Amino acid sequence: MTHLRSKRLPRPGVALAAVAGLVAALGLGATGEARAAEPARVATYTPDASRWADRAHGFASLAGGTTGGAGGKVVTVTDQASLARYAAAEEPYVIRVAGTVAVEPFGSDIVVASNKTIIGVGDTGEIVHGELHLNPGTHNVIIRNLTIRDSYVEGDWDGKTTDFDAIQMDAVHHVWIDHNRFTHMGDGLLDIRKDSQYVTVSYNQFSDHNKAFGIGWTNNVQTQITIDHNWFTGTKQRNPSADNCAYAHLYNNYVSAQVADGDPVWTYGNWSRGRTKMVIENSYYDRVQHPYQADATAELVERGSILRKTSGRTDEWGAAFTPRDFYDYRLDPAAAVPALVKKFSGPQQRIGVTLHVPGAYPTVQAAVDAVPDGNGVPVTIAVAPGTYREKVFIPAAKPKILLRGTGHHRSDTVIVFDTPAEYGGSTGSATVRIAANDVTARNLTFSNDFDEASVELKGEQALAMKTTGDRIVFEDAAFLGNQDTLMTDSPKLNVISRVYVRDSYIEGDVDFIYGRATTVIERSVIKALSRGSTTNNGWITAASTWTGNPYGFLITRSKIVSDAPAGSFHLGRPWHPGGEPNAVAQVLIRDTRLPAAIKSSPWTDMSGFSWKDARFTEYQNYGPGAAESQDRPRMSDEDARSHTVTAYLAGTDGWAPHVRH
Structure with missing residues (x-):
């Protein structure tokens, strides 16, 4: 297995010193143990925008990263046939699930192929009675902002007669599972199996279930997985269970209101099994039996977590590993975790589709072309700092686009061309044309740098921008030109x-x-x-x-x-x-x-x-x-x-x- 040490990126979020100060303010001791049984108030703690970041973090960000369907067409599906067709396609797709997709027959699989992003529209996209299934060899998949629910068969609490998981994957790599809600399924909610590698599971809700989240089913020790800011509530076991993981990093998770059925062994929080190396940081366990435990052959390091009304095992032995040797990450104080995870886990209205230029899309026009005709949900095209010498046309069929420069200043990101009206008329000269409704452009410069003094032409019009759509907004934008710079x-x-x-x-x-x-x-x-x-x-x-x-x-x-x-x-x-x-x-x-x-x-x-x-x-x-x-x-x-x-x-x-x- 390749050594995972990677070049560190600048750390997002608050600095360690700031976190330490906040931990002290929230009533935590030097070791992170609670001074009182009740959780501290966190009303003054404001989360940052990274909770909705549209790029994978943790282990899924390493070894090439996880980009899903980036670079592919964006499609919106409302039925099983469309979802199944695009999910299994050979080419990359960003697949938006709008409303409820009911799967038939009950408990059937939707096979997800490589290079796919499946994302719920707003907070109401859901898959009911079915499973998303990743076959061996599948890679580069993002599943976000969905509810997957209700394939449970009455009387099969232990999942012995059905295998209707919410998501199941075998021998895959580079997968990011983020901001989903999993509830009331057959067998497991999330099964990551058989040497799957480079996986991150973040900001999900696991509820109303027996076997929540299992990792392993192998004697090999290859899986590297990051599990952060998830909420396990009304579940019994596998919160998660990690079997023979090379590296399992769990931080800022919230395990609460565990099913209490008197089972002395198979009701538990986290379990480091086999030869797993597990690190748990700043998590919160509330009314949990066996909050965290480890086999004698495994290693488990825990630091900074809070236990409230818990009982049973809290095993800690071995050195495990140092997560920051592999990637940087932000730790929230354990006392803040219940409030943060309750608010920010699961599907979120503000999570949408962001198309990145360059990278996923080499030009601004390529990203515009990827937006589906009749687009009904906002799509952001995030344009990195640089000069883009191209013409851009947003046709009437592609409304609700936010064109956003990501630099510190509007001058950092410039879309420019040099066509005068002599070639194609005033409309044809425009560097950018917006015919669609409900388009916003922010933090960008639009320029037509045709030099009217250098060439004698019949017409010197050279537009930087022309709009014909309705409800167009420009914020913190610049329009550079000479004659006919901005035509609305x-x-x-x-x-x-x-x-x-x-x-x-x-x-x-x-x-x-x-x-x-x-x-x-x-x-x-x-x-x-x-x-x-x-x-x-x-x-x-x-x-x-x-x-x-x-x-x-x-x-x-x-x-x-x-x-x-x-x-x-x-x-x-x-x-x-x-x-x-x-x-x-x-x-x-x-x-x-x-x-x-x-x-x-x-x-x-x-x-x-x-x-x-x-x-x-x-x-x-x-x-x-x-x-x-x-x-x-x-x-x-x-x-x-x-x-x-x-x-x-x-x-x-x-x-x-x-x-x-």
Whole structure:
């Protein structure tokens, strides 16, 4: 067997010193023994986001790691036939289980092949009356956020006549079982058997059962397994039982309310059997017979756990092993375990599907392509820091995508291309196009770095971003370009789409915020770039609002900056695409600082259409560019009260993305 020592990664979570301080605050002695029989209060202890991390930890993270179906298509299943087809397929899949999948005949297997992620949608995905089965040789499987329940046959408490486990695997490697609920099955809930290796079992609930979780069924000593933050309640034995494991690391598990049937031997918590080397850390045992025990041939090291109203064996002998020789991990204080595990184990509403770029998906577009058409549940595309020179299109059939840069700053993650409108029109020039509804982009930079000064072309439009979908949100984003940087549009003139831009940065020179979508730009910086003129360097906006839409562009609580000379930049002009008379620009700039570069008469005509026929107004702007003039419409206090962020975005469905901040 290959030696498992690996390069350590930076430790997530709290430092050891902080943990030690928290342990002391929660009433634990130096050895972790409780000073009182009752669990300490943990109301001030806040868990971190790593409890929903979408990458395997522990032994499943070693020797190449466990990525499941990453890189494959994402599919959503609602019936047994679809689940069975995708689970057994040769190619990788991320399989989302939506609602209840009832398995027939009762107790049947769903075979899971290699390179699969099976994950419940929200906290309601479940498999009833059936087993997920991994045959020998299967590898790289993730099973998350599911309830698997109810294959128990009345009268078969000992599981002697059926073998209807929730999950069973033989001679597999690299498997991560996380945030599931297992209850009321035939025979075992989770059986990890016959030399399976590199396995992590985390944040699961095991309940209402006799034989909860068994590991082994072999004379070899090969299995390496991490078991953390699981809740065993209303179970009798195998919580877990580990037979001939090379390394079994158990930490922060909660064993409580054990079945009390008077059995003096086969009612127990953890058992280190055969030649297993087991380490138990900071777990909590409440009303458990034989909390942890070891065969004479096995080794068991325990530290930091709490025993409450327990009886029987608490064996400790041998040196076992040092888990941190293999991987880093975060230990929660034992006193905090009951509250944490009750809250965070089992299926969670917030666990979804995250597609990683690069790695699982080499490009942003590849990750978008993996999202299923008609997507009904949010999917996150997490983009690592770097520069991605590609065009990205999110089609209308792929809604509910969160595009998120994972760097510390939006400038760390850049999606950029250099196409001008000369090649494919203004739409074809866009680096990123979003046609889908309910898309959010966060902590990213979108750029079109076409150099308008280097090549003479008929059209210099070069979009960084174009949207036509509804309910689009940009948070902490940057849009870089020159002419036509950001276009917020809709599928057609009389269809209203809404876009909300917050805490962002937009730069350009000519009409660089334009289109007919209802668009709110709040708490952002808008930079008007100089083109070298002393009289006219460009226009910030070019709205084409449908005349039937009272709300076009609202720029509020923001700051416009410029490197252009004083009095050389316009706030906007009215765009009537193709001479469309029913495109009547509506722009309100309010509560915003204006630079000296803004003209005293900041609105101009366009293509024969007078700016005075458009709906251009300002309200309570300030700064050197906000001086009063005759050609500068001001909104009244009364009208300003109805031209708010809420009014612009609410539509008919009450959309209010700004309220969450």
